[in-house]
Amino acid sequence: MIEIYKMYDVAIVGCGPAGLNAALYCARFGLKTILFCVQEGGMISEAAVVENYLGFKQIEGRALIENFLRHVKSYDVEIVHEGVDKIEKKNGIFLVNGKYESRSIILACGSRKKKLGIEGESEFIGKGVSYCAVCDAPLYRDKVVAVIGGRNSATSSALHLANFAKEVYLVYRRGKLRADKVLVNKVMENEKIKLVLEAVPIKIKGDKFVEELVFEQKGEEKSIAVDGIFIEIGIEPCNALAVMLGVEIDEEGYIIVDHGMKTNVKGVFAAGDLTNVPLKQIIVAAAQGAIAAASAKDFLLENESVRKRD
Helix, strand or coil: CCCCCCEECEEEECCCHHHHHHHHHHHHCCCCEEEECCCCCHHHHHCCEECCECCECCEEHHHHHHHHHHHHHCCCEEEECCCCCCEEEECCEEEECCCEEECCEEECCCEEECCCCCECCCCCECCCEECCHHHHHHHHCCCEEEEECCCHHHHHHHHHHCCCCCEEEEECCCCCCCCCHHHHHHHHHCCCEEEECCEEEEEEEECCCEEEEEEEECCEEEEEECCEEEECCCEEECCHHHHHHCCCECCCCCECCCCCCECCCCCEEECCCCECCCCCCHHHHHHHHHHHHHHHHHHHHHCHHHHCCC
């Protein structure tokens, strides 16, 4: 027989900036809140430096998350370090992982790094292929690495890797970088970083570890010898739970929300990178978390009979 834990007003899935701020606001509203957390801070924990969060000219990603966590933990929020595999809705109540009951749900599951899908990528994960420069940069001290991508995450990773590596190739399929101007300027000024533009990666080669990146450039197959390859080509939403609940998603897999972060499923709200709001930024995700919390509070007040069930 499965044990059912106590009833919660709000169950929040994900503890990036959206989930953490949602938890903070829910607690301040006096809602009994449970926060499911696998990776504290979400993808921010992989950011070497954050330079565009209001109030901090520059702060390490991990330090910013620690500030967030410290703030949330000062309130009455139950944090459970457990992944969520299943959510069911029965008689207006949500059952999470078969044992936690909640009157409402805030999905703040975030996103994950996209994969290239080329030959050798999966084979060499952990053997030279990485998706986290902050995690693995120290392993490539005085070595040669390549970063694939040309937006903010790729340029930021290249700049971080340049603090350790002897040489950094920034490989991008377009003719110019599409990152923020301040990042592009820093890349151009860094002597360790070399641009390889209009280049489409087609294969990763090596024996036991990565040795070579093969790419096509202007119709010609070329390659560069590297010790490591960091893939930064964008993100995709973690929407499995949304699909399970019947939440409407757009063509790219992002949850469709209204201005109140409400989904098409009554009692289910969403916030952060997995929503169809176009600007994927820390400050936007945090704001969405606050809005989702306010909407959850209003929903519970409007459905007082559901809230009073014990």
